[in-house]
Amino acid sequence: MAALIRHSVGLWASKLPLLRLPQRPSLSLLGTTTQHRLRTSTVPTFSRIIQRAYASSAHHDHDHDHGRHQQSKAPEEPYDQTEQILAFGSFLVFGSIFTYLSWTPVKAGSSQPYKLLPREDRPLRTTESAALASSSSSNADETQSPGEPSPAITTITAEPPLPEGETRPLAGYYKYVxxxxxxxxxxxxxxxxxxxxxxxxxxxxxxxxxPYSRPQLSKEMWQSPSSTTFRNASGQEVSVFYKDRGAxxxxxxxxxxxxxxxxxxxxxxxxxxxxxxxxxxxxxxxxxxxxxxxxxxxxxxxxxxxxxxxxxxxRELPLVRDLPPHLRAQTSTFRTLADYEALEKESRVARQIVVIGGGFLGSELACTLAQRTSSPSPPLTTTTGASPSGPGKPHRLQVTQVLSGSTVLNRVLPRYLSRWTTEQIADLGVDVLRHKEITRISETESLHGPGSTPKLSIEFKDGAVVEADHIVQAIGIDxxxxxxxxxxxxxxxxxxxxxxxxxxxxxxxxxxxxxxxxSYYDTLLGRRRLxxxxxxxxxxxxxxxxxxxxSNPYTHQPLFWSDLGPAISFEAVGKVDARMPTASVWARDEPTPAPATEALTEDYKRGIVFYLEDNHIVGMVVWNLPGKIELARQVVLRGEFKYKHVQGLTRMFNIHQVEPKREPEA
The missing domain is CATH 3.50.50.60 (FAD/NAD(P)-binding domain)
Incomplete structure (x- = not known):
């Protein structure tokens, strides 16, 4: 069958008068642009096939001319009409077959064909890779200095996938590190x-x-009996790891x-x-x-x-770094999964934990630790599979949060909202110490647990002193x-x-x-590091x-979020800085204002804070409004809304009718 196809195509190409091509087509017939493409193309296109079939590329002209002059020219035979008819019939039959076999596949359920990637972007088959590597290595030797990696070789000589269980040594080169x-x-x-x-x-x-997700370490993970899973908003048990080790x-x-x-x-x-x-x-x-x-x-x-x-x-406080090893062991920072496991274990036996810092991490940890004192802690399963402390026992854990300023989150939230948030944290049972500067940390005569190490004494500049079984430093990162x-x-x-x-x-x-x-350049907000x-x-x-x-620029406007106890959950996007002017809109449970003789109690349940720069909205905080952050992101990305648009934008968020949070299943 293959021979018949080749014979028929040969007849079609050589005998059909209307479609006949010269035996050595001249590149001049194809035009200057096509000549250049034929001579420089590395893709086996139809034009490339013409080159190979007729050897008409520039570097082959001399060889074939010489060979042709060596041969005697036979007189051209007259056309036979029967052969012309046979050639034309072959074209109709086998042309349809070629069209069918070479038709571009289409994805199921789609009207668009698969996109053919550029040659250099397509993954190579093993045989193709080996052939190209062989040809590239000889060329690379002529142009590259010794000891310099050859891009032509390193981009195509990837080792084939391993059979399951096969061992391979760590290589000396990787395309991506x-x-x-x-x-x-x-x-x-x-x-x-x-x-x-x-x-x-x-x-x-x-x-x-x-690799794993960090945000849950200071939030959802504390409600789970395992150190590697947590319950999401839908109540599903989710692993903190993006993929397990088997991947x-x-x-x-x-x-x-x-x-x-x-x-x-x-x-x-x-x-x-x-x-x-x-x-x-x-x-x-x-x-x-x-x-x-x-x-x-x-x-x-x-x-x-x-x-x-x-x-x-x-970051660590200099006073902590200077502590003797046995006292420094009673302090920690909070960044990794191992840090979470260590603090979770400590919280089961400690009576007093001091959290230093009033930012996001410090406030989240203070709220989380305070909330778990009301009920027994579930037994913890660590990444090693061990349960170091057994079932949790109900005990009163005193949590103290030390602030250098007067309120929490005072670099992000407006002063009134920062003050109200601090009060909410205190209502959870956290002892919030404000305007404190630590001057000394030492050991006391009190013991941390039965027969264990001494407690720590924290002295402040104003003369106040607090004791702690453990100190958590949440003062930012470098x-x-x-x-x-x-x-x-x-x-x-x-x-x-x-x-x-x-x-x-x-x-x-x-x-x-x-x-x-x-540190990247934000085209809307300037250079930033988040x-x-x-x-x-x-x-x-x-x-x-x-x-x-x-080669795409980074134009994304990132968001961040925080959960502080059961009453506060907010998300923010854009440039949010407490030093900037803000405009806020809050929902009220009762639309009618209270009489002037009664004191108004602020209750910021749901609302929006707009951050302004040159009268333009450059950042937003959506407060207890789940599902609204993407809308806020679009507002910031537009970059054209001003203070006068605040009321109209607020109506888009519909802060008076919000979908309730879906509580996790018991």
């Missing part, structure tokens, strides 16, 4: 895989667990050779290369010129593109820029020390930054897309 294993890194990983599914990606994290190829040290190796997990066996996860390690050096990183084991890994998603390091500074990247000292990136989140060629450590989940997730996604070949 992600430094950090948090939210930004995870979303970058997903974005890269969606654009470049066959790429091998190395993710390096200093924690011993896979990754975890790098481990080989017990015999000591070499770093990994196995293909069952979830990805025989399909695409799984993300390679190196846990419990840090990157100590970044060489931008050589495109390589150095691990804390002195191992060097080269990269095609690298993402710095290093996050931040919790962006982790040590690696970037060592590599010579620009650090933005004016905004908390973030790593300066352009609109595409690129700090230098092939070096991207996302998350808490990134420490919120939504910002990390969106930046990671865009950085991953750009690493995989796109």
């Amino acid at each position: 992600l430094v950090g294993a948090g939210t930004a890194s995870y979303h970058a990983l997903r974005a890269i895989k969606s654009s470049d599914p066959q790429a091998e990606i190395l993710v390096i994290g200093h924690e011993e667990v896979p 990754y190829a975890i790098v481990e040290s080989d017990p015999e050779s000591g070499e770093m190796v990994y196995k293909c997990p069952p979830a990805s066996a025989g399909r695409v290369p799984p993300p390679i996860l190196l846990l419990g390690h840090r990157v100590t050096k970044l060489d931008i010129e050589k495109q390589q990183i150095t691990l804390d084991t002195d191992r060097v890994v080269q990269y095609g593109k690298v993402l710095l998603a290093t996050g931040g390091t919790p 962006p982790d820029v040590a690696l970037a500074r060592q590599a010579g990247l620009e650090i933005d000292a004016g905004r908390g020390g973030g790593i300066v990136v352009n609109a595409e989140l690129e700090a230098r060629r092939n070096v991207y930054v996302a998350g808490d450590a990134a 420490e919120h989940y939504d910002n990390a997730a969106q930046m990671g996604h865009l950085a991953g897309k750009n690493m995989a070949g796109e």
